[in-house]
Every structure is written in structure tokens, then in C-alpha cells.
Amino acid sequence: MKAAVLQDNRFVIEEIPKPILDEYGEGAIIKVIGCGLCGSDIVKMRTGKAKNGTVLGHEVVGEIVEINSKTNFEIGDIVALGHHVPCFHCQYCWGENYSMCRHFKETNIFPGGFSEYIFVSEEHLNNTVFNVNLNLSTIEASFLEPLACCIRAVKRAQIKDNSKCLVVGLGSIGILMGEAIKALGHKVYGCDLIYERICTSQNFGFDKSFLLKDEATLLKEMKSVAPIGFDTIFLTAGASSATEFAVKAARDGATIVVFSSIKDNDGFKNNDIYYRELNILGSYSPSPMDLEDSMSLIEEGKVKVSGISTVYSLEKINDALNDTMSNKIMKAYIQL
Ligand SMILES: [Zn+2]
Numbered sequence: 089m090k091a092a093v094l095q096d097n098r099f100v101i102e103e104i105p106k107p108i109l110d111e112y113g114e115g116a117i118i119k120v121i122g123c124g125l126c127g128s129d130i131v132k133m134r135t136g137k138a139k140n141g142t143v144l145g146h147e148v149v150g151e152i153v154e155i156n157s158k159t160n161f162e163i164g165d166i167v168a169l170g171h172h173v174p175c176f177h178c179q180y181c182w183g184e185n186y187s188m189c190r191h192f193k194e195t196n197i198f199p200g201g202f203s204e205y206i207f208v209s210e211e212h213l214n215n216t217v218f219n220v221n222l223n224l225s226t227i228e229a230s231f232l233e234p235l236a237c238c239i240r241a242v243k244r245a246q247i248k249d250n251s252k253c254l255v256v257g258l259g260s261i262g263i264l265m266g267e268a269i270k271a272l273g274h275k276v277y278g279c280d281l282i283y284e285r286i287c288t289s290q291n292f293g294f295d296k297s298f299l300l301k302d303e304a305t306l307l308k309e310m311k312s313v314a315p316i317g318f319d320t321i322f323l324t325a326g327a328s329s330a331t332e333f334a335v336k337a338a339r340d341g342a343t344i345v346v347f348s349s350i351k352d353n354d355g356f357k358n359n360d361i362y363y364r365e366l367n368i369l370g371s372y373s374p375s376p377m378d379l380e381d382s383m384s385l386i387e388e389g390k391v392k393v394s395g396i397s398t399v400y401s402l403e404k405i406n407d408a409l410n411d412t413m414s415n416k417i418m419k420a421y422i423q424l
């Protein structure tokens with residue numbers, strides 16, 4: 089089968105063996121219809137976390153073509169899925185830190201969504217695989233996992249009524265985050281360096297978004313909507329300057345949700361957290377419950393996910409990578 093295999097920070101289209109169902113035990117073979125290119129795929133490539141030979145891609149939509157597991161799924165089902173499954177009984181799971189569960193980290197789809205076929209285990213079928221409603225397009229369904237990540241972040245933030253939330257960074261994840269915040273009934277504001285993204289965010293329900301020209305001007309402008317600063321801030325932009333900005337835009341006692349990585353030695357200052365009583369909170373990857381909530385919000389149309397993606401063929405996956413990295417597009421969907 090064809091797959092986009094990682095080779096020195098690029099994808100190379102190669103023929104690799106198709107997964108054989110009975111070799112892996114109980115589960116299903118899914119013929120991939122499409123797979124979103126995630127920011128985390130790019131981070132894994134650039135930081136060397138994903139080694140040469142890896143097949144990336146986890147925002148998968150596909151059709152079940154073989155199954156040897158006694159679940160409710162059948163051949164022909166169109167499904168969207170999450171790629172990690174927690175054990176539900178370790179101390180991490182008990183603490184609701186499902187994405188820190190060691191079993192969660194070990195489980196995965198095989199070999200990865202940028203290939204023609206993947207194997208998913210019975211455990212996946214029982215917890216992280218969802219039938220796609222007929223009224224959804226496969227591109228819309230591919231937002232199951234990324235939206236679930238955002239839903240988890242919003243839940244973890246425990247936003248109080250009448251809060252003013254700010255999303256720093258309005259790429260596709262920033263937009264989804266804003267929509268998730270809005271769907272749960274809160275006011276949401278955004279900021280970004282790119283003018284087009286400000287306009288886009290307003291089409292996706294943000295109450296107001298601000299263009300970052302210079303920091304001092306922006307902080308002054310933001311006083312019109314949040315005079316003492318924002319109550320909850322979601323950091324979706326992976327830049328040290330964004331982290332510093334979030335601290336300045338926060339009111340004393342605010343919650344800042346960290347949803348992106350920055351340079352290793354940069355970050356929050358102890359005394360800002362202490363004297364200003366800031367809550368700094370990480371949110372990483374979704375639980376099966378977040379996936380379920382995500383599917384419901386997409387199905388009910390409470391979160392709009394159409395109009396975000398640009399479609400590329402597998403052969404053009406390097407163009408998708410370049411266009412994503414140069415901010416030419418918001419989100420790439422690779423059609424198999
Ligand atoms: Zn993702």
C-alpha cells in the first residue's frame with residue numbers, strides 16, 4: 089500500500105506492507121479516506137520525536153474493510169477516531185489525567201493516518217472510534233480529534249459564568265478552541281499577528297478579535313472589552329512572546345491554559361504565578377469522553393468545522409506541509 093513515510097523532515101511516498109488483521113489480534117482494518125495534518129505532526133517532525141520511517145497522521149476518517157472483533161461496528165461503516173486509549177484504572181486515570189496514562193501513550197493506530205490502510209485494536213473500537221453521521225462530510229468528521237483536544241482544554245479551565253476568555257493564536261486550533269468556548273456559553277475574544285485570521289475568527293463566532301501590531305497598543309485596545317484583564321486565556325500559539333503576552337493580558341488570579349510548546353528554557357515566572365495568583369494549567373490530548381463530546385458538537389452543528397481545511401492528495405503532502413508552515417492555509421486535509 090502507499091504511505092507518506094517520514095524521511096529527514098520531509099514525507100516520501102513509498103510502498104509499504106498493508107497491515108494484516110490477524111497478525112495484530114482483535115480489531116479492524118480501516119481504509120483511510122482522509123486524515124488531517126496536525127500541528128503536533130509538524131512538531132514531532134521538527135524536534136526529531138518522530139524518527140525516519142515513521143508514518144504520521146492521527147486525525148483519521150475511513151471505512152472499515154475488515155473486522156475480526158465482536159463490537160457493534162461492521163464492514164462498510166464510515167468512522168472517525170482518536171488514536172490513544174487510556175486504561176481507566178491506573179493512578180493517572182483515577183486523577184482524570186487520561187492522556188498521562190502510560191497505556192494511553194503506548195496505544196496507537198498502525199502505521200499512521202497518512203497511509204492507505206490502518207489497523208485499529210478492539211480497545212480502540214470500544215473507546216475511541218465513532219460512526220460518522222451521514223449528514224457530515226468526511227472532512228468535517230476529521231475534526232473529531234482536534235476539536236476533542238480543545239474541548240478537554242476548555243473543561244479543564246473550569247470557566248465560570250460571565251468569564252471573558254481570550255484565545256492567543258487564531259490558527260485552526262485557536263478557531264476550534266474559540267468555538268468550543270462559545271459552544272459552552274462563554275464570551276470569547278481572540279488575537280493574532282495575521283489580519284486574515286482576525287477576519288476568519290469573526291466568521292466562526294468570536295465576539296471580537298484583535299490584531300497584534302505592537303503589544304502595548306494591543307493591551308490598551310483590549311481594555312475596551314476586559315478592563316482588568318481576561319479571566320481565562322488559552323495559549324494556542326507556540327511562541328515565547330505569546331506566553332509573555334498572555335501573562336500581561338491576564339487579570340490577577342486568572343487561569344492560563346497552556347496548549348502549545350515553546351523553547352525549552354522559556355516560560356512562566358515563578359513570581360508572576362505567586363504574587364498574581366495565576367493558575368497555569370496544561371491540557372494535552374483528549375480522553376474518550378472528550379471525543380464523544382466532540383462528535384456530538386460536530387453532529388449537532390454547535391461547532392462549525394467546514395471551511396477550515398484545504399484538501400491535498402497524498403502525493404502532495406509536502407505541499408500541505410509547506411503551506412501549513414508558511415501560514416498560507418489554516419489546516420490541511422490529506423485525501424487518500
Ligand atoms: Zn491532532
Ligand SMILES: [Zn+2]
Pocket residue numbers: 174175176177178179180181189190191192
Ligand atoms: Zn490509565
